[in-house]
Amino acid sequence: MQFLLSRMIGSIQKYAKATIAVVVILSIGFAFAAVKIQFDADYTSLLPPTEDNFIMPEEAAKDTVFSTDHIVMVESDNLYTPETLTAITVALDRMAAHPSVGSSFSAFDFVTVESRGTRLLTVPMSTHSGDAAWTQAEADLFKQRLMNDDIVKSLLVSDDGRSLVFVFTVNPNIATALTDYEEIWKPVRSVASVYVTGGATINERVMTYLTKDLTTLLILCFIVILIIYYLSFRAKRAMFIPFSLSFISIIWTFGIMSLLDFPMTIINVITPCLVLTLGSSYSIHVLTEYFQSFREGNPDYIRIAVSKIGKTIFLACITDIVGFMSLLTSQTDAFKEFGISVSIGISICAILSVTYLPAVLTITIEPQSHQMNLYKNGLIAKISSRIARIIVRRWPWFLLLFSIVVVGFFATKDHIGLDANYMSYLPKKDPLVIDSQQLTDNLKGTNNHYITLDAPDQEKGYFLKPEVIKQVYAFEQLVLKNSPDVAHIISFPSYVSFMNRVSSGTKDIPETPGIILLLSRYLKLITTQLDNPSIKMLLNEDASRMTITLRVYDSKVQNFQSVASATRVDEVLLASGPSLPEGVKMTIWGEGKDAIRFSTIIMDDQQRSIIVSFILVFAITVLAFRSLKIGIFSVIPILVGIMANYIFMFVTGIPFDMITVGFTSVTIGVGIDNALHFLIRYDHKRKLNRYVNVRVHLQQTIRETGRPILLTTLSIVSGLAMLSFGSYTPIRYFGLLVSISLINTMLATLFILPSVIIMVEELPRKRRKRLKNRSLGKNS
Numbered sequence: 001m002q003f004l005l006s007r008m009i010g011s012i013q014k015y016a017k018a019t020i021a022v023v024v025i026l027s028i029g030f031a032f033a034a035v036k037i038q039f040d041a042d043y044t045s046l047l048p049p050t051e052d053n054f055i056m057p058e059e060a061a062k063d064t065v066f067s068t069d070h071i072v073m074v075e076s077d078n079l080y081t082p083e084t085l086t087a088i089t090v091a092l093d094r095m096a097a098h099p100s101v102g103s104s105f106s107a108f109d110f111v112t113v114e115s116r117g118t119r120l121l122t123v124p125m126s127t128h129s130g131d132a133a134w135t136q137a138e139a140d141l142f143k144q145r146l147m148n149d150d151i152v153k154s155l156l157v158s159d160d161g162r163s164l165v166f167v168f169t170v171n172p173n174i175a176t177a178l179t180d181y182e183e184i185w186k187p188v189r190s191v192a193s194v195y196v197t198g199g200a201t202i203n204e205r206v207m208t209y210l211t212k213d214l215t216t217l218l219i220l221c222f223i224v225i226l227i228i229y230y231l232s233f234r235a236k237r238a239m240f241i242p243f244s245l246s247f248i249s250i251i252w253t254f255g256i257m258s259l260l261d262f263p264m265t266i267i268n269v270i271t272p273c274l275v276l277t278l279g280s281s282y283s284i285h286v287l288t289e290y291f292q293s294f295r296e297g298n299p300d301y302i303r304i305a306v307s308k309i310g311k312t313i314f315l316a317c318i319t320d321i322v323g324f325m326s327l328l329t330s331q332t333d334a335f336k337e338f339g340i341s342v343s344i345g346i347s348i349c350a351i352l353s354v355t356y357l358p359a360v361l362t363i364t365i366e367p368q369s370h371q372m373n374l375y376k377n378g379l380i381a382k383i384s385s386r387i388a389r390i391i392v393r394r395w396p397w398f399l400l401l402f403s404i405v406v407v408g409f410f411a412t413k414d415h416i417g418l419d420a421n422y423m424s425y426l427p428k429k430d431p432l433v434i435d436s437q438q439l440t441d442n443l444k445g446t447n448n449h450y451i452t453l454d455a456p457d458q459e460k461g462y463f464l465k466p467e468v469i470k471q472v473y474a475f476e477q478l479v480l481k482n483s484p485d486v487a488h489i490i491s492f493p494s495y496v497s498f499m500n501r502v503s504s505g506t507k508d509i510p511e512t513p514g515i516i517l518l519l520s521r522y523l524k525l526i527t528t529q530l531d532n533p534s535i536k537m538l539l540n541e542d543a544s545r546m547t548i549t550l551r552v553y554d555s556k557v558q559n560f561q562s563v564a565s566a567t568r569v570d571e572v573l574l575a576s577g578p579s580l581p582e583g584v585k586m587t588i589w590g591e592g593k594d595a596i597r598f599s600t601i602i603m604d605d606q607q608r609s610i611i612v613s614f615i616l617v618f619a620i621t622v623l624a625f626r627s628l629k630i631g632i633f634s635v636i637p638i639l640v641g642i643m644a645n646y647i648f649m650f651v652t653g654i655p656f657d658m659i660t661v662g663f664t665s666v667t668i669g670v671g672i673d674n675a676l677h678f679l680i681r682y683d684h685k686r687k688l689n690r691y692v693n694v695r696v697h698l699q700q701t702i703r704e705t706g707r708p709i710l711l712t713t714l715s716i717v718s719g720l721a722m723l724s725f726g727s728y729t730p731i732r733y734f735g736l737l738v739s740i741s742l743i744n745t746m747l748a749t750l751f752i753l754p755s756v757i758i759m760v761e762e763l764p765r766k767r768r769k770r771l772k773n774r775s776l777g778k779n780s
Contacts, residue, residue, distance in 0.1 A: 005354065006307035012359050013303060019359040023352070027248050030255025037254055039210055040263035068199035070101075070170045071446055072185060073439050075163040076192035080143040082134040087188045088164070089128065094184045095168060100177040102169040107142075107156040112149045113502050120503050120518075125152070150498040154443060154488035154551060163442040170200050178204050195435035197446065202423075205432050206266060209727035214269055220722035221273045222246070225280050228715045241360050242283035245352050246276050253345035260340075266425070267659060268338040270723060270731060275342060277719030278320060278670055279349025281712035285309050285316075285677070286353050288708040290361060306358045312680055315624055316673040317350035319617050323669015326613035327662065330605040338662075384706025387750050388699040395755035402640065402752050409643035416646060417655035418599050423560050425657070425728045440560055444487030445553035447561035449569055450590040453546045456583030460542040464516055468581050469493050470509045475579045476548065483572040485565040488551035492520075492538045552592060563599045566592035598658075606661040613668045614638075621676065629760070630679055636753050638671040641745035645737055654737065659730035663737040670716070670738075671745035674709045678749050681705050682757075694761040698754045706750065713746040 012019050076084055092108060095101050110125040125145050128138045146157050156165050170177060178200060185194050225246065229239040250272045262268070286309055293305035324346070327339030391398070426433050439446055453472065455462035462468060473493035480486055493509065496516060501507045510516055520539065537547040554565035569592060577586055614635070622631035642664055654660070682701040686694075720742075723735025 005310040006303055009303045009306045009354070009358050012355055013362045016359040016362040019355060020363075023248060023356050023359075027251050030252045032255075033258045034251055034254035035258075037258040038261075038263040039207060040265050068170060068203065070168045070181065070200045071196070071198035071439070072166045072168075072181075073163055073195040073197075073435075073442065074166075074188060074192045075158075075195065075438070075442065077162060079162060079164065079192065080139045082136055082139055084188075084191045085128070085134040085139050085142070087191050089134070091184050091188050092166065095166075095181070098177070098180060098184070100171045100180075102171070104166065104168045105156070106166040107146055107152055107164055110149070110152055110156065112145050112152070113499055114145075115502050120499065125149070148502075150501070151490060151495060155490060158442045165439070165443060165446075167198075195438045197432060197436040197439055201432055205426060205430060209426075210264060210266065210269055213726050213728070213731065214264065214272070217270070217273050217722055217726055218250070218276070220725060221276045221719045224718045224722055225276065225715055228711070228718055229280075229284075241357065241364070242280060242287065244360070245283055245349065245357055246279055248356070249275055249279050249345055249348045249352060252348045253341065256344050257341050262337045262341055265334050265337075266728060266731075267334045268341050270659075270726075270734065271338065271341045271345065273719065273723060274666075275345030275349065277716045278342075278346055279353075280715045280719065281670075281673060282313050282316070282349050282353040283357065284712045284715055285312055285708050286357050288711065292704075302358050302361050306354055310354055311624075312673075312677045313350055313353060315620070315676045315680070317346060318620055319672050319676065320346045320669045322616045322620065323613045323665045323667075326609040326616070326665050326668075327605075329608045329612055331601050332605070335605065335662075339665075380707045380710050381703075383710065384703050387706060388702040391702065391751060391754045392695040392699060392758075395758045398751045398755040399759060402636075402748075402756070405640055405643050405647070408647040412650035413646050416649050417653065418563055418603065419655040419657045424562075425730050427727055427729075436560060440553055441558070444551055445560055447552050447591050449486075449550040449552045449566070449573075449588070449592040451548040451550070451573065452587045452589065453548070453580065454585040454587070455544040456585075458544045460544050463492065463539060463543045463546045464513065464520060466509060466511055466513060466516055469496060469516065471579065471581045472546070472548075473497060473509050475576055478576045478579055479550070479572055482576065483569050484555040485552050485561075485569050486550050486572075487553060489548060490535070490538070490551075491548040492546055495538065496520075561592060561595070563595050566595045570596060602656065602658060602661050606656070606664060609665045610642075610668065613665050617668055617672055621672070625679065625683060627683075630683060633753060633757060634672055634675045634679055636756055637675045637745040637748035638668050640748035640752055641667045641671045641741040644744040645741045648740055649737070654733050657730045657733070659728075659734045660737055663734060663741060666738050667741040667745065671742055674705075674713065674746055674749040675753060677709060678702075678705050678753065694758060698757060702750060702754065709746060709749060713742055717742055 074084075074088060078084055089108070092104065092106065096104060108126045111122050112125050114121050114123050123145070126138070126142050128134050128142070143161060146152060147161055153159055156167075157163065181196075185196075188194055222243070226239055226243055229242055230236075253272065253275050257264075257268075257271075286306060289305040289309040290302065293301045293308065321343045324339040324342045327335045330336055330339075423433065423436060436446075453463070463472070469492070472491070473496075476489050476491060476493060480489065496509060497507045500510050500515075504510075520543070539546055550569065552561050552565065552569055554560065554562045556565070570588060573586075573588055580586060617638075618631055618635055621634040622628055625631065625634075645663065645667070648654075649656075678701060681704055682697060685692075685697045685700060717739040720735045720739045724732045726732050726735070
């Protein structure tokens with residue numbers, strides 16, 4: 001391989017300007033493609049698909065045009081005054097007239113029931129109509145009907161009556177819609193507090209942060225790596241040449257992503273930063289060897305340097321790609337696209353480092369004497385020498401540290417939290433988060449958990465039987481009693497109970513089928529007047545299927561629904577299931593179930609990608625060195641890096657989420673690079689002179705590889721540390737976790753790996769020597 005690479009570098013040097021021209025032309029072409037890259041702010045695209053064996057009720061299906069929701073809550077101590085209600089009505093009329101708004105669902109549209117003598121009548125919640133201002137009488141009657149309706153309370157009005165909620169289905173593709181909505185509700189803000197949330201607003205905030213983070217993080221990474229380059233080599237060529245390589249690599253990566261139709265999402269928004277930081281390590285390896293191979297009067301030093309370091313770059317690139325391509329085992333397309341995108345970017349960096357970089361170095365001036373002096377006698381060179389001396393004397397202590405990390409990992413690995421709640425990813429001071437929290441405080445959130453019940457053998461009219469409705473109602477009350485996370489239930493039995501209370505004064509389920517049939521007709525009349533899935537899917541046409549809607553939140557932290565609260569609700573539902581009529585099939589679905597399934601997928605994907613990447617990296621190393629022993633040596637640093645990170649996550653309380661689960665794949669793929677560089681140099685020295693003591697080989701190896709190992713780690717960690725300026729919590733955590741894991745793998749490469757090699761190589765030799773001496777003693 002080294003011979004072929006040497007011949008290729010020779011040709012590149014011969015046609016250096018032509019090589020640079022080809023790279024520039026390709027960069028222009030990819031730049032035109034890169035500007036067409038799309039942004040996808042739809043967080044729901046990251047959610048897992050629904051289960052194939054369950055057919056969602058037709059009424060729950062989303063409109064393909066008006067596919068997301070926009071939720072507004074109005075709060076005031078003077079809510080039921082003509083001035084406030086008139087302002088709200090005007091806003092609702094303007095919303096209805098907006099081309100981006102489909103249907104709406106509010107207390108103003110709701111139909112309730114009242115008892116008039118022996119008759120039960122359906123009446124509108126609001127008696128106001130037309131463009132005239134509200135009267136106080138209309139406002140008082142509206143409030144009275146709201147507070148007397150068991151269904152609408154905690155659904156569209158808070159229990160204390162101070163807050164009203166309005167839900168709209170909207171078309172998210174109309175760019176100015178949210179700005180228009182803000183203008184529509186502006187007059188209401190003068191008389192009440194207005195809070196906004198929903199899918200449309202979430203997508204808008206995600207898009208804002210996507211575009212902001214992509215620019216900010218990339219610029220910060222560029223600045224930091226430029227500084228690292230300059231401080232490391234104190235040469236302008238060592239700063240601007242690698243910078244140009246990184247810049248070109250990112251343009252090519254963006255261009256290929258655009259051609260592959262990969263959009264920019266909250267997951268792969270960190271792709272350019274990873275390409276920049278990880279790809280910079282190849283440049284550092286080449287530059288380090290460039291300065292190390294320089295001999296005044298020797299014109300072949302560039303060819304010698306690049307061909308010598310080529311095997312390290314090739315193996316590092318392969319293992320990096322394996323780490324990220326292991327994400328192809330993921331069940332979510334966004335993770336697969338992320339793995340492919342970073343792998344493409346890293347490949348481009350590796351290719352350019354052995355083609356473009358030597359071409360540019362060929363047409364630049366030779367290194368100066370003061371630069372060579374810094375390289376050989378600088379601070380990093382002294383640190384490497386110091387480490388080499390410490391290792392040969394204190395290696396048992398580092399083996400003890402390795403043992404402590406292993407014990408700590410097994411003690412903490414099953415106690416790391418999991419966060420699949422997308423709202424918690426946004427900055428806590430974001431207006432959307434603040435408004436959503438207010439909705440949670442007033443109405444216990446907006447998240448729904450659905451339970452669909454199917455009659456035995458799809459029996460028609462089954463859910464109109466009094467004894468069946470009683471059992472389902474008892475099931476609902478049991479769920480409310482045992483799950484504090486369930487704030488409200490909408491169902492056919494709860495509606496029957498409410499209507500019976502209005503009719504007879506008792507909330508019990510009526511005993512006679514005739515009354516239930518009458519109430520079901522009233523309910524059908526109500527559902528035809530209300531355009532809301534939760535109401536429409538209460539009972540299907542032939543009463544063989546019933547759907548119950550639970551309004552849920554996290555009661556322990558008084559916040560949005562979390563995976564923990566969804567799991568608790570799920571457990572209560574399953575435990576309460578036996579109280580349902582025999583033969584009834586219960587299916588749980590909705591946002592809560594999606595969150596649980598997504599969290600399971602996240603952890604399954606992580607474990608699968610760890611296993612795949614670990615096996616492949618180990619196999620590649622064994623084949624490259626043709627040694628099982630060196631293959632085992634190579635994985636020690638990445639094991640230390642991953643295990644130490646689990647301990648760190650446990651201590652700091654950092655959870656796994658849709659982005660931080662990827663740190664293990666990065667650690668395996670990237671963390672092994674330093675170990676490979678170290679082992680390639682160590683193996684080369686060992687083969688050159690097998691009779692030299694292993695400690696001498698290790699000291700020489702650390703002195704020679706310590707500088708590039710320290711510099712590449714410093715460069716990558718400094719770049720990834722810039723992710724801490726990201727808007728999303730998972731991105732900040734990801735940068736922190738990968739940085740710490742790579743620092744740990746670097747330390748393990750320089751301290752623990754040599755200690756293990758000493759133990760493996762010397763202890764058997766010492767044991768054989770003792771046995772030999774003992775045998776000689778017996779013979780004498």
